[in-house]
Amino acid sequence: MAEPQYTHVPRYLTGDKAGLHEFLDKFDVFLFDCDGVLWSGDHLFPGTVETLEFLRKNGKQVVFVTNNSTKSRADYCKKLESLGIPSTVEEIFSSSYSSSIYISRILQLPENKRKVFVIGETGIEQELRSENVPFIGGTDPAYRRDITPEDYKRVAAGDESLLDPEVGVVLVGLDFHINYLKQALAFHYVKRGAVFLATNIDSTLPNSGTLFPGAGSMSAPLIMMLGKEPTSLGKPSQAMMDAIEGKFHFDRSRACMVGDRANTDIRFGLDGKLGGTLGVLTGVSSKEDFVSGPVRPHAYLDKLADLLESDS
Ligand SMILES: O=C(O)[C@H](O)[C@H](O)COP(=O)(O)O
Numbered sequence: 173m174a175e176p177q178y179t180h181v182p183r184y185l186t187g188d189k190a191g192l193h194e195f196l197d198k199f200d201v202f203l204f205d206c207d208g209v210l211w212s213g214d215h216l217f218p219g220t221v222e223t224l225e226f227l228r229k230n231g232k233q234v235v236f237v238t239n240n241s242t243k244s245r246a247d248y249c250k251k252l253e254s255l256g257i258p259s260t261v262e263e264i265f266s267s268s269y270s271s272s273i274y275i276s277r278i279l280q281l282p283e284n285k286r287k288v289f290v291i292g293e294t295g296i297e298q299e300l301r302s303e304n305v306p307f308i309g310g311t312d313p314a315y316r317r318d319i320t321p322e323d324y325k326r327v328a329a330g331d332e333s334l335l336d337p338e339v340g341v342v343l344v345g346l347d348f349h350i351n352y353l354k355q356a357l358a359f360h361y362v363k364r365g366a367v368f369l370a371t372n373i374d375s376t377l378p379n380s381g382t383l384f385p386g387a388g389s390m391s392a393p394l395i396m397m398l399g400k401e402p403t404s405l406g407k408p409s410q411a412m413m414d415a416i417e418g419k420f421h422f423d424r425s426r427a428c429m430v431g432d433r434a435n436t437d438i439r440f441g442l443d444g445k446l447g448g449t450l451g452v453l454t455g456v457s458s459k460e461d462f463v464s465g466p467v468r469p470h471a472y473l474d475k476l477a478d479l480l481e482s483d484s
């Protein structure tokens with residue numbers, strides 16, 4: 173099925189005080205993407221704290237929705253707090269969390285196939301642990317090594333000390349220690365019938381004002397080898413939208429998604445039939461992407477803090 177096209181003409185709201193007032197008054201809930209909207213890596217964008225304070229002071233519910241699976245919701249709570257943005261775990265939805273919920277509560281795995289082989293970081297591990305989902309891989313140093321001639325033979329022989337027979341799921345997220353061995357094992361697990369999942373498939377990760385390999389670049393080799401796509405549990409998948417609605421019971425027509433990436437954040441809000449979507453130009457997508465791409469926000473800003481102009 174062809175992807176829906178969202179080609180309305182977005183409004184540029186930076187500097188448009190009346191337009192900002194009118195836009196903000198439409199919504200009670202703001203879903204905030206994180207990387208590229210609030211910060212770039214550990215660099216918090218100026219005015220972010222004040223903007224969130226301004227929205228909360230005006231009675232708006234703020235929810236954080238990130239595809240970055242390297243941290244757990246608790247980790248994000250700590251990061252937000254350390255940056256001067258008070259939050260609770262309940263206000264945070266990450267792709268590590270939505271993946272863990274999907275595996276533990278939606279997937280019906282056979283009893284002897286409940287283990288997950290993880291390509292990714294501690295965020296995934298923490299969220300799987302909190303759902304009592306057994307896993308291997310992830311940050312385990314045993315997998316941070318070169319493949320050996322012995323490994324080839326052990327894989328070919330189906331040696332259970334290297335290919336755990338209880339693995340029924342391969343979950344792929346952003347992994348700062350990706351290597352050939354992990355890719356080889358993930359490939360064989362899926363070939364042996366494991367479910368192929370991704371926390372998200374963002375091609376790039378914004379950091380320090382530029383772009384680096386994203387989670388999608390970890391699953392791309394497997395897609396190439398297997399000839400099939402993983403089920404992705406991050407934006408734009410509606411798994412997270414359903415979880416957020418389940419938690420906050422909000423009126424979608426009075427909710428706005430704020431994001432830096434057209435094909436994840438903006439698509440997430442539009443597919444979720446939210447009342448509004450707001451793009452910002454501090455992350456991945458360009459003005460061109462927002463104004464003339466296949467997935468366009470209702471409105472866009474140069475940067476998040478431009479919302480404060482409505483407070484002047
Ligand atoms: O590669 C990735 O995983 C993404 O770039 C990163 O996670 C994006 O995070 P978000 O913008 O959804 O906070």
Ligand SMILES: [Mg+2]
Pocket residue numbers: 205206207208209431432433455
């Ligand atoms: Mg982002």
